[in-house]
Amino acid sequence: MISLEPLIFELSKKGRIGLYIEDCEIEEIPKEFLREELNLPEVSQIEVVRHFTRLSQMNWGVDTGPYPLGSCTMKYNPRINEELSWMDEIQWIHPLQDIDDIQGILEIMYKLEKMLSSITGMKRFSLQPAAGAHGEFTGCLIIRKYHKDRGEDRDEMIIPDSAHGTNPASAAMAGFKVIEIPTNEEGLVDIEALKSTVGKRTAGMMLTNPNTLGLFERNIKEITEIVHDAGGLMYYDGANLQGILGIARPGDMGFDIVHLNLHKTFSTPHGGGGPGSGPIGVNELLEDYLPVPVVDFDGNKYYLNWNLPKTIGKVRNWYGSIPVLVKAYSYLLSMGSNGLKLSCYASVVNTNYFMKKVSQIRGFTIPFGNAYRKHEVVISAEKLAKETGVTALDIAKALIDKGLHPPTIYFPPIVKEALMFEFTDTETKENIDKYIEALKEISDIAYSNPEILKKCPNKTLIGRVDEVYANHPKTMCLSYKMYLRKIKENI
Amino acid sequence: MISLEPLIFELSKKGRIGLYIEDCEIEEIPKEFLREELNLPEVSQIEVVRHFTRLSQMNWGVDTGPYPLGSCTMKYNPRINEELSWMDEIQWIHPLQDIDDIQGILEIMYKLEKMLSSITGMKRFSLQPAAGAHGEFTGCLIIRKYHKDRGEDRDEMIIPDSAHGTNPASAAMAGFKVIEIPTNEEGLVDIEALKSTVGKRTAGMMLTNPNTLGLFERNIKEITEIVHDAGGLMYYDGANLQGILGIARPGDMGFDIVHLNLHKTFSTPHGGGGPGSGPIGVNELLEDYLPVPVVDFDGNKYYLNWNLPKTIGKVRNWYGSIPVLVKAYSYLLSMGSNGLKLSCYASVVNTNYFMKKVSQIRGFTIPFGNAYRKHEVVISAEKLAKETGVTALDIAKALIDKGLHPPTIYFPPIVKEALMFEFTDTETKENIDKYIEALKEISDIAYSNPEILKKCPNKTLIGRVDEVYANHPKTMCLSYKMYLRKIKENI
C-alpha cells in the first residue's frame, strides 16, 4: 500500500535514539524476569520531529479552517489560554502538596466554579469529571445515590430519542434502565409521552436544551415540573449551552444537575479528542453528593474540602483536568459577561443566517419546521438522497474537496441523512458563505452528475477510506504487532 | 492570478480586530498632524492564526525534511535550546538593568565566550555582531583600526575568488579595496599568486577553511605566514567551521580574527533568514580592539567591560543576539567535547559518502579533483548542461519534485553549474541515499527526455517562479501599496 508517511516503526534503525540518556548497569532482577525483546522504534530526534510535524500537517484543526461540527462547539482556541496552562506553576505541581503550596490553582478553581455557577444558575460545581460523558456518569451516580439515600427504589432514566449517545450510555453505566421518549413534530419533547412515562420508578430525566436539533425546548418549565412531580431529578446535558449562553440558565429552568463541556462552550481545545473537562453543577438539594474534594475558602485560605457527608466518592484520580480549567478561566476573563452574551448572539445569528440560505437549496430540507434555531441546525439530505442517491456521507466528502471540513453527519439519529452544522461565534461570515456556495454546487452536481460525488474526496492526500476493510475481522488491524503478524500470516 | 493563500490585506473586513484593546480619546495633537487613513488589514484573531498557520505549511524547514544547502550548515535545531531562549529571564530583561540584575545572562555570555575560545583557539570573543557578514564587517573595522593605530596606510584586502560574497562586500564597506586571488587547479589558494599580491598595502586576507569547495587549505600555515610577513592580518570566515569542528582550530593555524555563525555550526535556527549571531574572536594582538562592551568576571561578579582602550566602538545596539546566544550555549552542553567531534566526523563522512556515489552518476563531475571533502562538496553539472541542456537550476527544481530541498546552486562562482551539498551531521543516511537516487533519475531523464526537467517543479503548490516578471521595472511589485497602484494604473 502507498504510505504518505511511514509508521514511526518503519523508520527505525538499530543504534538510534531520540534523547541522550546515560546507560547504567543493574543486577538485582532475576534473569528469568529480565526483559530482552522490546520492539519500540529506534529513531533520532530529528526524525521524531519530522514525523510528527508531517503528521500534524496531515490533520485538520480549527487553526487550519472552519470546523462546523454540530454538537461540538468548535470555537477558536486562543493561545493565551494555552500559554497560561503550560506554566510551571500548573504543570509541575503535585496534588499532594500542602494547601499553602497550591493556593494559586485552588483560587482559580474556586473562582472558575463561581463563574460557572453564575452562568448556569447552579449552586455548586465539582470540577472533577474528565469530559462531558464523565460528567453525565457522575450526575447519574448522584441521582442514584440521592434516591437510595431517601430509601427510594428508582431505576428508570428518561431520555429523548434525540439525545446524544453518551446520555443513555452514562445512565446505563450507572445502573439505570433507559426509557426513550419520542420527539414531537415540532422537534421537541413529546409532553404527553413524557407524562405517560413518568412514575414511581422514574429516577430522572436527561435533557439537553437547546436540544440536538438546535431547538430550544420552550416547554422546559412544564417538563421539569412533570419530572419533579413524579419524584425524579432533571439532568442538563450542557454540551449545547452555547445556544443560550448569557441569555438563560438551566438552573432557572428547574434543572437539578448540569454538566458543562469546557472543551466546547468554554473554548478549551479538543486536542484531537481530549483532554476535556466536564464540570458538574448541582442545586442546594444535591450539594452534598458531589464528588470529593471540592474547593472551599475559609475567608483566609482556599482548601480542599473532603467533608461532603453524602458524597458519591471519586470518579477519577485527583481533582480534575487542571490545565483545562486554567484555559477556561482565562477564556472567561477574555469574554466578560457581555462577551459571553455576544458570543451566544453571534453563534445564533450565524446559524439562522446559514439555515435561511440552505433552506433554499434543492434537495435539502430543515426537518421539524423553520422555527429559529439556536447555536446549531440539522439539515436533512433525505430528499437529495432519494432523488439522486447522494447521501449525507457523500456530501461530507464532497465538502472536503472544496477545502471545507464537513459537519457532524447522521446525528441526531431521528433525522434521516442528517447534516448537523454548528458554526460557533468565532467563524467568519465569509466561511459560512463558502459552505452555502459549496452546498449549492453539490446539489447541482447531485442532480446532474451524482456518480462523481460518490468518489469524493479527490483533492485530499488520501482517497475515501475503506471502512469495511477496516472493520472486517480478517483485515482488521489494530496495532503494528498485529500488522506484522498478518503480513507473516499472509493476510 | 490564482492565489494559494490571499494576502492578509485581502482578508480585511471593516470592524474586525485581532486583539482586545480598549479605546480612548486623545486631544492634544494638532488636527493637521493627526493620522486619518491607515490601510492595515482588519482581521479577527482566528484569521491571523489560520493565515500564518497556512503560510507556515507552505514553507520548507529542517523540521520538514532534508535541507542540504552548502555553506549553510542546516543542522537540526533542538527544541530544548529554543525553549530555554524563550524564558522570561531572557526575553523580559532590559539591557540597562543593574549588573546585579543580569548576572544570569552575563554568566552565560561569559561561559559561551570561553567555549568559543577553546573551540577556535582564539583569545577573546565579542558576541555583539548580528550575523556572519556583520562579524566580517566588524573584523574588517578592527583590521582597519589596527593598521591606522600603527600609523600604517594599508587599504587592500585579499580575498580568494571562491569566497562568499559577504567577504568582499564587508571589506568594501569597511573601506578596503578588494584584491581577488585565484584558486589553483587543486581548488586551493594559489600560493604563488598570493605571494605576488601581498605587499605594503596589504591590510589582511579573508579566508574560509575548509573553503567553499569543502577542501581544507592544507597550506594554511604557509598562507598565514605570507600574509603576516607582509604585515597583514588573517581573517577566518567561520561559516565552514563544521568541517574541522573539534579537530583543528583557526587560532592554531595562525588566524588573527575569526567569526562564527552560531546559526550554522552551533545549531541555532535560521528563522527563514535570521536572527543570526556572528561572534567575533581575536588573538592577544587585537583583544583591545573588540567592540564594547565585553563581558568580564571580577572573581565575584560578571560585568560589562566598556574599557577597551582601542575599541572600534559599537557595531549594533546593545550586546548581541541574546536569545541566539542562549541557544548556542545550550547546544554546546548537549554535545560536549566528544559530541562536537562526533558531529564533525558525521558531517564529513556524510559528505564523502555522498561524493563517492554522485561521482559515479553520468553528467556530474567533482571539480578540482577527488580529494576528500570536509563538511560539504561542490558538484558540477556542467557536463550535463552541455550534453543535455539541463542546468543546475533545472536539477534543483527537479529535486523539489522528488520531495527534496535543493542544495545551494551557482555558488561558489568559480564552479560552472555548481551544486553545493552540505548534509550536516544531523542528516540520516537514508535521506542522503534519496538524493543519490534522485540525482541518478534526473540524470537518466536529462539524457532521455530533458524538456520535462525544464518545467519542474510540478508537484509543488506553485509552479516555477517567473524571475524576469519579478524583476522587470514594469511588473516589479514590492508592496501591497505598489500592487494596488499598479492595478489602478492597469499594469
Added chain:
Amino acid sequence: MDFFIHPYIPNALILKEMLKEVGIENINDLFNDVPKVNFDLNIPILDEYSIYKEVKSILSKNKVYKKCFMGGGPWFHFVPSIIKYLITRGEFLTSYTPYQPEVSQGVLQALFEFQSMICELYNMEVANASLYDFPTAIGEAILLSSRVTGRRKVIIPSSIPEDRKSVIRNYAINLEIIEVPFLDNGCPDLEYIKKIINKDIAGVYTEIPNFFGVIDFKIKELIEIAHEVEALAIIGADPLLMGIIKPPGDYGADIVVGDGQPLGIPPAMGGNSLGIIACKNDMRIIRQMPGRIVGMTKTIRGERAFTLVLSTREQHIRREKATSNICTNETLLAIAATIYMALLGKEGIKRIAKRIFHNTQYVIKRIKEIGLDTAFKGLHFRDFTIKGINIKKLNKFLKEKEILGGREISENIGLFAVTEIHKKEDIDEFIDLLKEFIRRN
C-alpha cells in the same frame, strides 16, 4: 445590548446585517421561546495583557518544588522539550475526534502508533486510544471482564489506595468487589485468592509494581489462578517498568491497564492523566473493549490509511448498550506519550527504566545504612516506603529545604519515589536530611 468589536468574534459588527438576511430586526426575536429571567454574570472583560498578569499573579501563589520525592503518582519524570512543541501545534491541538479520516490522518496515525507502542510495551496485541486515567481504566477493565464472562464479581488487591478504590467502586457500581489481603511485600496473597476464587469471578486484578513500589514476581501464578476458573486476568502495569522486566503479555494476561502519565506527561496537580488499556488478540474481548480504537485500513484508491474502527461498540451507535459511555478521551496526551516513546525507543526505555531502578536500589540501600527500612520487602521500582518516622513532621522538615516529601500511608509510614531525574547527589542530600531529621527528633 450593543454589538462590540471583539477579537474572537469576527462577525460582531456585521450581525445586524446578517440578521436582515434572516428577516429579523431585533436579535431578541431569536430568543422568543426562551423564558426571560434577569441575572448578572458579573464577569469582567480583560485585555490579553491583563489576563496574563492576573492569572500569572494568582498562579505565583503555587509553589514549584525543585526536588520531589513524592511517591504514589503522579510522578516527576523528565518531559523532553519537543513534546510540548509538537502536541501544541494547532493541527493537533485544535482538532476534534477524527471522525473524518480523510482530513484527520495525522491524529489517526499518531493514535495507531500509540496503540502499537503500548502493545509492544506490554506484549499485547490490541490497545485503545486512551481512557481518562488509571483508576477509570481499572474500572473499565473490570466492567469489560464482567461483560466478557457474564459474571458479576471481581477481585482486587486491598493494597491499592482508597482514592483509586473509590473510583473503581463507582465504575463497578453493579458488581461485587472482593479485596485480597496482602503479604509482607505488599503483594496480594495468592493462597487467599485460591481459596475464594470460583466460577462467579469475572476478573482478578493486580498491579506491578504494587502501590508500595514492590515488583510482584508472582504475576504468572496469579494469571494462572484466574485462568483456572476462566476469569480474566487484569494487570495494572507501570509502562516504564516494562523496560526492565518481562511484560504481562508474556504470561498470558488478558487485559493490561496502566497509568500513562510517566510517559512524558507533566503531573499538573494530577490533572494530566492518561488511562491505558490493552488486551490480547481475542475477539471476545476486543468486541467488548471500551473507548476509541484506531485501525489501519486502505482507501478506495489503495493507499494505506487509518480510521476509527469497531464503532458499533460505542455510545454514538450502541447508545445504552455501548461498551462504555466514553466519548472525549485523552488523545493529545496519548500523542505526547507516543512522542515520548518514539524519542526513547527500545534503548531509551530500557535505559530510563534501568536508571530509575538503579536509583531506587541506591536510595533503599542508603536508607538501610542509616538504620531505617522500607515497610515492605522485595525489589522496588521507583516507589518505596520508609517506616518508623513521623511522616508529617518529616515532610515539614523537608519542605523547609525546598523538597517535596512523601505520601502519608500511616502516621509512621510514607510512600516516596525516585525517578531518572534524581542524581546521586540528590539522593545523598535526601539521606543526609533524613539523618538530620532523625538526629533532631
Added chain:
Amino acid sequence: MDFFIHPYIPNALILKEMLKEVGIENINDLFNDVPKVNFDLNIPILDEYSIYKEVKSILSKNKVYKKCFMGGGPWFHFVPSIIKYLITRGEFLTSYTPYQPEVSQGVLQALFEFQSMICELYNMEVANASLYDFPTAIGEAILLSSRVTGRRKVIIPSSIPEDRKSVIRNYAINLEIIEVPFLDNGCPDLEYIKKIINKDIAGVYTEIPNFFGVIDFKIKELIEIAHEVEALAIIGADPLLMGIIKPPGDYGADIVVGDGQPLGIPPAMGGNSLGIIACKNDMRIIRQMPGRIVGMTKTIRGERAFTLVLSTREQHIRREKATSNICTNETLLAIAATIYMALLGKEGIKRIAKRIFHNTQYVIKRIKEIGLDTAFKGLHFRDFTIKGINIKKLNKFLKEKEILGGREISENIGLFAVTEIHKKEDIDEFIDLLKEFIRRN
C-alpha cells in the same frame, strides 16, 4: 575515538559502514590534510534535563521586573501570545533564507506582507525584509543616501545617544558626519541646518519622536530644506507613533528607518532587534537599497507567487560592489512584527498609539503636579525626561519597590517611558514613589 549513540547524530553508529563505501578504514584519513594540534575543548556533555536545570538555574540570577519605566528602548510593550506560537512553528523557525521560492512561499509571502505593512505605516512604497537593528538601519540609510547622491557628507541630530552614534560612525566610516545642535524641545535646529547645508550633503537625518520622546512637528520643513539641495531626507520614525500622527511619506521623505522592536517583540536585553528601512517609489533609490527585498510575481503556470527580487544589488552577486554586505537578517522577527500588525490592524494600531500617547500625557501631567518637569518642551510620545532629581538614587529607590527606573541622561536628567501596558494605577504608584523619593531626599 569511539562513535557513540547521540540523539542529534543519526548516523553515529553507522559511520564505519559508510566509511567502507568511501573506501576508507580509519576516519582520520579524511583529515590527513589538517595539521594536528592537541587541544582539549573541555566541554561537558549533559542530558536534556540537566541542561534545562543548569541553564534555568543560571538564568534565575536574572531579575524580571514586574514594572518598567525605562526609556530610550528597547521597550516593554505587550507581546500577544499567539506571536511566539506562530513564529516558532518549525516550518518558519527552521527554514533558511528563501532561495527556492517554490518551497518557501510561506516566508516569502509573510515578508511581502511585512514590507507592505511597513509601507502602510510610513506611507512609503518600498521596504526591505529587515536589517539588523535601528542603528544599523540608520547607518545603511546614510550609506544609501551617499550612493544615490554621490556625495559624502551627512547631517544627523546631536541628540541621539552615543551608542547609536558609534554604530553610525562605523557604518559611515568613509563619510563625514555633521551633528546638528538641538532646541529646547530636543529637536534639531533647522536654522542651523539651513546655514550649513549645501550640495555636498548626501542626506539629512532626524527622528520622530526624538530621543527624548518629543514629537517633532517640523519634519515637513526639514524635508523641504534637504530637498532644496537635492539631499535625501531620512526619517527615523517610531512605528507605533504612526497610529496617531501623519507619516513621513505624507511629507515627501525619501527614506524612512525605524526600530521594529515595539511591534510585538520582547526586549531580550536588547537582543531581539529589527531594523526597518523603507523608501519611496524611486528607482534611483530602490536600486541602491540594502538587504533582501521580496516581490510579488507569477509562476510560469500563472499563479501568484513571491520571490526575492533585485538580487543583483546583493553581495552574493555583486560582491564588493554590493549595496550592503548583509546576508542573514532578522526575518523571523519581521514575521513577528507582521503578525503583530495583522492582529492590531488599522483600529488596533490607532488604539495602541492613542493609549500610549494618553498615558504619556497623563504621566507628564502628574509629574508637573508634583513640582517636577520634563527636561524638554513639547508633546511627548512614550518616552519623556524628568529633570531635577538624582537619577541614580531614584533608580535605586525604585528598584527596592521592584520597579525598573529610567535611563541616566545626565546626573539629574533621566529618560523614562510609559507604554500601553501601564495602567493608571501603575502611573499613580510611580508618581507616589517619586513624591516619596523627593520627600526623603
